[in-house]
Amino acid sequence: MAPLPASQSNTRKRRHNGFWRRSGIFFTALLALLQASPLLAEPGDAQDLLTRMSKAVRELDYQGSFVYEHDGRIDALRIFHAGGANERERLLSLSGPRSEIVRSGSSITCLRNGAPAVLLPNRIGARLLPLIPDTRGHSFGNLYLLDVGGEDRVAGYRARIVDVAPRDNYRYGYRLWLEEATHLPLRSAIVDSAKRTLEQFMFVALDVGAAPKESDLTPGSATDVTASPAEAPLGRAPLWRVAELPPGFVFAGAQRPAQEPNQAEHLMYTDGLADVSVYVEPRDGNTPSAADRMLKRGVLGIYSHDTGAWKITVLGDVPRVTLERMARSVQAVAAP
Known part of the structure; x- marks a missing residue:
């Protein structure tokens, strides 16, 4: 078969290249849409993700540093957590006045600026990691609307976003970033009815599975002080x-x-x-x-x-x- 004239050959090449350019754009856009789409998880999975989050935050060993934005300021803190039946954790301030909180067994001890230690009651579900709701056994019912959002990346980990939106004006909502494999919360924000962020925390460095040493879980000061119960x-x-x-x-x-x-x-x-x-x-x-x-x-x-x-x-x-x-x-x- 005789070759096409140069003009027709160039026209066919332009059409051929144009098709693949358009197809490439289409497939790239489709891929981006799928990657960002909340359809990666069914809406009904939100309850399961929150249940897994509550389990992870209690049972996993982890340690890391995070920033906490609240009341017009940003604090840097470090947390050590030993999970399991004998759950223990310690929270240290890295900025501002030196302070620490130690939770062990049925008590929470607060130490701040050399002041006498204060012993607080350890309520069921209490956490030293801020802004983490305890969702164990909570059915949500007509109080909150759950939704699984897109994906993000926090402290080097891939995260799935879960929204907990209030159905009325009597409570605030949450936006939670859960680590993809363990469901440990990497970031959390409390939002108002207009979905504006009121407070938030976010890990900037985290080692999941790293068991803290005994010294990491022991108060660094006032260890010989008998704490006075607040209640x-x-x-x-x-x-x-x-x-x-x-x-x-x-x-x-x-x-x-x-x-x-x-x-x-x-x-x-x-x-x-x-x-x-x-x-x-x-x-x-x-x-x-x-x-x-x-x-x-x-x-x-x-x-x-x-x-x-x-x-x-x-x-x-x-x-x-x-x-x-x-x-x-x-x-x-x-x-x-």
């Missing part, structure tokens, strides 16, 4: 209750602040992810009653309400509407 068992039924709880919140227990009068109570409420503390204490009769006021420290809100003889303080990582509703509906179960 004591109530020893009786609560005298107070929140009469108008926001949807989904339930009573989780009560204690007594150790340094307050016996009539003072600390009531705890939770919706499974968000926790709220309600403190009821007698007012000094010589101090005039104060107007209600709201303080914000990052996502932590503190709402104060006086009832005359009693001062009520409600605090938690929840919006103001939640704190105010709870503070204004505290009622006596029996006459104090």
